Amino acid sequence: xxxxxxxxxxxxxxxxxxxxxxxxxxxxxxxxxxxxxxxxxxxxxxxxxxxxxxxxxxxxxxxxxxxxxxxxxxxxxxxxxxxxxxxxxxxxxxxxxxxxxxxxxxxxxxxxxxxxxxxxxxxxxxxxxxxxxxxxxxxxxxxxxxxxxxxxxxxxxxxxxxxxxxxxxxxxxxxxxxxxxxxxxxxxxxxxxxxxxxxxxxxxxxxxxxxxxxxxxxxxxxxxxxxxxxxxxxxxxxxxxxxxxxxxxxxxxxxxxxxxxxxxxxxxxxxxxxxxxxxxxxxxxxxxxxxxxxxxxxxxxxxxxxxxxxxxxxxxxxxxxxxxxxxxxxxxxxxxxxxxxxxxxxxxxxxxxxxxxxxxxxxxxxxxxxxxxxxxxxxxxxxxxx
Ligand SMILES: Cc1cc2nc3c(=O)[nH]c(=O)nc-3n(C[C@H](O)[C@H](O)[C@H](O)COP(=O)(O)OP(=O)(O)OC[C@H]3O[C@@H](n4cnc5c(N)ncnc54)[C@H](O)[C@@H]3O)c2cc1C
Numbered sequence: 001x002x003x004x005x006x007x008x009x010x011x012x013x014x015x016x017x018x019x020x021x022x023x024x025x026x027x028x029x030x031x032x033x034x035x036x037x038x039x040x041x042x043x044x045x046x047x048x049x050x051x052x053x054x055x056x057x058x059x060x061x062x063x064x065x066x067x068x069x070x071x072x073x074x075x076x077x078x079x080x081x082x083x084x085x086x087x088x089x090x091x092x093x094x095x096x097x098x099x100x101x102x103x104x105x106x107x108x109x110x111x112x113x114x115x116x117x118x119x120x121x122x123x124x125x126x127x128x129x130x131x132x133x134x135x136x137x138x139x140x141x142x143x144x145x146x147x148x149x150x151x152x153x154x155x156x157x158x159x160x161x162x163x164x165x166x167x168x169x170x171x172x173x174x175x176x177x178x179x180x181x182x183x184x185x186x187x188x189x190x191x192x193x194x195x196x197x198x199x200x201x202x203x204x205x206x207x208x209x210x211x212x213x214x215x216x217x218x219x220x221x222x223x224x225x226x227x228x229x230x231x232x233x234x235x236x237x238x239x240x241x242x243x244x245x246x247x248x249x250x251x252x253x254x255x256x257x258x259x260x261x262x263x264x265x266x267x268x269x270x271x272x273x274x275x276x277x278x279x280x281x282x283x284x285x286x287x288x289x290x291x292x293x294x295x296x297x298x299x300x301x302x303x304x305x306x307x308x309x310x311x312x313x314x315x316x317x318x319x320x321x322x323x324x325x326x327x328x329x330x331x332x333x334x335x336x337x338x339x340x341x342x343x344x345x346x347x348x349x350x351x352x353x354x355x356x357x358x359x360x361x362x363x364x365x366x367x368x369x370x371x372x373x374x375x376x377x378x379x380x381x382x383x384x385x386x
Contacts, residue, residue: 121164
């Protein structure tokens, strides 16, 4: 084990202990049934792992992004998929940073105990995609309510959440100075909303990941559910992205380590032409390359965590960590398929499942091109391209 992998060993040991109750067969069955890993998420919640970043005064552990990232990494490294529950860890940050004292007292203790799930964030729309400031969903104030109309796409975990953070335009684009102004965020009580202005249509997709189209037709949200100031919602969403990106980088590092370990184990054992396949450099070099790239991505993940936890700007590091980790995990996934030969395609080896799961992170929550564009513009000072 490397020095970087040994950071937070007690945390890792506790998570591995919990994960022993959820072996590969558990996640395989959930995947085959296109189900939700309810028992696993409950176990993580009961042990307090999803509340590590919530301050102690609200019932959480009051730890940093570094510790939170270890939780996410270990879930994926032990064969699971943190995508089922990672929203619970980072969505609450929006409430914590920008919510009123009353909103924090109302929601955070329930989120910390797991009684309330805030696993969903509704940003992406079908007609505007990555160009978020052009979004078409509107929330218009009428007395003590906002009335929401519009559509979202790819909104995850709605069927396994009590609450959702929603981004909508409250001032028309034509009436704002900058396109990033005039959007607001709301906390939506999903139990009150579904069937009363909100329709949820699941999207069957490549991964067993619960994600949906949302249709809003005169959905009423009480004004007290506005988070922070009206018109500043886009900035609030951006504030939360560094934590999200770093946590997802950690998940990818967990995946990459899982693939490297599985590839190395298989390459040591599988004998063809009277020798272990791993004796051939054509088989061992790609696995060694995956290990090197994973370790490099991990260093950038720790850099992002250190800056974030020291309340320093970390946009570049969080984006670069996500880029490197998502690339390392997908390359390790591809090599794992190749190393396993035909068995890489057999569901009972779990390689194909993890391959599908880790592929997502080059597209969501932000695509690789958009990270490159961020670095080109904000780090290298190249001209803005859009
Ligand atoms: C399984 C899944 C779960 C998701 N969960 C959520 C969720 O919970 N909440 C939520 O709000 N969203 C969610 N998303 C949406 C996700 O964030 C978007 O899919 C992603 O940001 C890309 O947006 P898009 O799909 O609209 O692609 P588009 O914006 O249409 O882009 C398509 C491709 O073109 C590239 N591209 C576009 N413009 C440029 C440019 N100017 N320069 C270079 N390349 C460009 C992109 O990089 C991308 O590769 C999820 C998506 C998936 C697949």
